[in-house]
Amino acid sequence: MAEHGARDLVLASRRGAAAPGSADLVAELAAAGATVRFETCDVTDPAALDALFARLTAENPLTAVVHTAGALDDGVLTELTADRLPAVLRPKADAAWHLHERAAALDLSAFVLFSSAAATLGTPAQANYAAANAFLDALAARRRAAGLPGTATAWGLWADATGLTRHLDAADVTRAGRRRIVPMAAAEGLALFxxxxxxxxxxxxxxxxxxxAPAAGPVPALLRDLVAAPAGPAAARPVSDAAALVARITALPAPERGPAxxxxxxxxxxxxxxxRGTDAVAPDRGFKELGFDSLTAVELRNRLGAATGLRLPTTLVFDHPNPAALADHLLRALLPGESEEATADRIIAELARVDSALGALPADGADRARVAAHLRxxxxxxxTQETGGEPERAALDGVTADELFDLIDRGIS
Structure with missing residues (x-):
């Protein structure tokens, strides 16, 4: 208000004055010298919006429109069925278009649409949200081309929790940072507005x-020309991560390739x-049990694809039960010519590690008994697999008739 001289504000939403925090907002704006009025109106409903505009323009001229609504229904692209699109598109695209139609004949000083960086940079699992905001960007451009005011502000991530971001945890914020989008304070956001x-x-x-510099993580394609290039002659022709990994794995002795x-x-x-480390990711623990969902599974697929240079399916993580199985699959894909002997070497190396671990168990106790039963x-x-029959039958295959009768005579069956 201090910057733009707005003194008479009408705040329209489906809940109107019943919206959470409305009383505090009125008090804050009143202290700054503004009068505030709440209107209960579903802006996606053309009839309700017509009635609101009729009331407003009859009382005072409408001089500016700021559209801030939005909704999320995140999910990977293959899960975005038709019924998951309207809830995200309606408050953005439908509402903005209705506002545009009713304000086109008015002498406005500003027509501002709250868009999102999702439509510009792309954010994982937000294809529907990106599409809705891309509509806002196009609408602002259309208004400008027609000589009308139009501004779409493509917002990034706010440090303060909002209705759209209060569900984010530390891991979500970290993932946004890997896309080069970092939280901004409210004062910085207002200055950007x-x-x-x-x-x-x-x-x-x-x-x-x-x-x-790129050491902070992968750079989205649209930002590559803006990110500072690393210094030094080595940066001129960097070896790809995938080539370096394959070279490193190949140089190892066969038994060490799988663990690496x-x-x-x-x-x-x-x-x-x-x-913070790999301790929480046990090799034999299932991916779902570790906490992977469709979004994080795709992100891991993308990372492993970039690390190995392999073309990997979106279902990669859930096609393999745990990290150990996935690593074995990747190794076979990276080194398809590796012999069966090398596979046996890896298994023998793993058995040697198990043997070493067994030595740490106490000489007696329930743990040792459980492990012994599992090994048996x-x-x-x-x-059974080797002989093609039952273990007990295989054990008797080499017993002579005399030995068998001797067993029977001793009462052993």
Whole structure:
């Protein structure tokens, strides 16, 4: 208000004065010298909006419109069925178009649409939200082309929780940071709003971006020319991460390749989930149990694809039960010519690690008994596979008739 001279405000929403925080907002704006009036109106309803405009224009001229509504229904693209689109598109696209139609004949000083960086930079799992905001950007451009005021502010991430972001946790904020979008304080956001309305541009990206060197993480395609290039001659022709990883894995002795690639999988998984280290990502723990959902599964797929250079399916994470199985799959894909002997070497190396771990168990106790029972079961099942029959039958295959009768005579069956 101090910047733009607004003194008479009408705030329209579906809940009107019943919206949370409305009383505090009225008091804050009144202290700044403004009069505030709440109107209960679903702006996506053309008839309700007609009635609101009729009331407003009959009392005082409407001089500016600021549209701030939005809704989310995040999910990966393959999960965005038709019934998940309207709830996101309606408050953005439908409401903005209705406002545009009714305000087209008015002498407005500003027509501001709250858009999102999702439509400009792309954010994971927000294809529907990106489409809705892309409509706002196009509408602002259309108004400008027609000689009407129109500004779309493509917001990034606010540090203060809002209706759209209060569900985000630390891992979500970290993921946004990897897209080079970092939280901004309210004062910074207000300053960006003022700057955007003065640029004369239809669309302005109003977000705080991390444009530091690439070491901070992968750079979205649209920001690559803005990110500072690393210094030094080595930066001129960098070796791709995928080529470096393949070279490193290939140079290792065969028994060490699987564990090395498993470390990569666990490290990337821990990073996606927001863990500080890999301890929370047990090799034999299921991905769903670790906390992966469709969004984080796709992010891990993307990271492993970039790390290995492999073309991986979107279902990669859920096609394999745990990090160990996934690492083994990636190793076979990276080194398809590796011999069965090398596979046996890896298994023998793993058995050696198990043997070493067994030595740490106490000489007696329930844990040792449980492990012993598991090992006996594993050995029996392996013996079954080798002989093609039941373990007990395989054990008797080499027994002579005299030995068998001797067993019967001793009462052993």
């Amino acid at each position: 003022d700057a955007a309305t003065r640029t004369g541009e239809a669309v302005t990206l109003t977000a705080r971006l991390d444009l530091s 690639l498993l470390d990569v999988v666990r490290g990337q998984a821990a990073d996606v989930l927001g863990h 079961d594993l050995a029996a099942r392996w013996d």
